[in-house]
Amino acid sequence: MAEVNTVRGTIDVEDMGPTLMHEHVFVLTQEHFENFGVGQWWDEGARVEQAVEKLRDLFTIGIHTIVDPTVIGLGRDIHRIRSIAAEVPVNIIVATGVYTYGDLPFNYTLRGPGTALGGDEPMIEDFTRDITEGIAGTDTKAAFLKCAVEHADMTSGVERVLRAVAQTHRNTGVPMTVHTSSPEQTGRQVVEILRQEGADLTKLVVGHAGDSNDLDYLMELADAGAILGMDRFGLDVYNPTADRVKTIVALAERGYSDRMVLSHDASCFIDWFGPTSDTILEAVMPHWNYEHISNDVLPALREAGITDHQISEMLVANPARYFSANVNSETPS
């Protein structure tokens, strides 16, 4: 039986239950946050309490697991996440990796293949430790890898992260989620590079694929074996809910419900819009929260003809398969 590491420890993948495959708890610009947020506008106790409340509420409406791809570059703080996970019934699965649209963090730029100092890729060592030993001295292990390819003209830094993710995936067997840009269709390049690296494409979620309504693009990715992240429900500026629903229905009609997963890419707090981020976001994107799928999207999908079985594939079976043992098992036909 396949098992997956959560913040609280190992569980059977069969026990993940309904799962949102891309939700952040907090997204913070870490160094800025520590210097200008902490002691200023950030109230640690209140924010943690609010997160606990939101995750308890999420469990009561039927979501049992969230998959949190908050890695280096997005303010990962495993100690804060552990204190929240201890208080909520929802399982939280965490990631390792680097999130950048361009440059690498400076501590990687001079070390590794093709750099001044050369040597082995240091990202692989860091990612592997997170997966096999635990994150930041804790016993919480990362269960998947995450990186970003936002621009079609990929920088050497972004490509290095992607290849380090692929190689760590090959060494450890853990799956991958890659943030992509649907307008620039960077999912194609991700598939191409991961193929070169010998990655198992059935262990790839093409993050933010759901921003696209281009069925040819989406089917091309799914036919390569990848799972489509229909994962920004509520982010209407990129693609309104009605269009996201239509695209899922069209793909399901073509037999792709075994290669889609659902989520919001929401968070309890993201500092990208400043200290009053949550007030601003509530005003301009009122549906960008953990509950939009359960409350609004699933009824809309059912109304449009999606069956309970197909919903269960997208929320339960596909996430469980993604976190199940690597290669040769349950490769999509």
Ligand SMILES: [Zn+2]
């Ligand atoms: Zn995200």
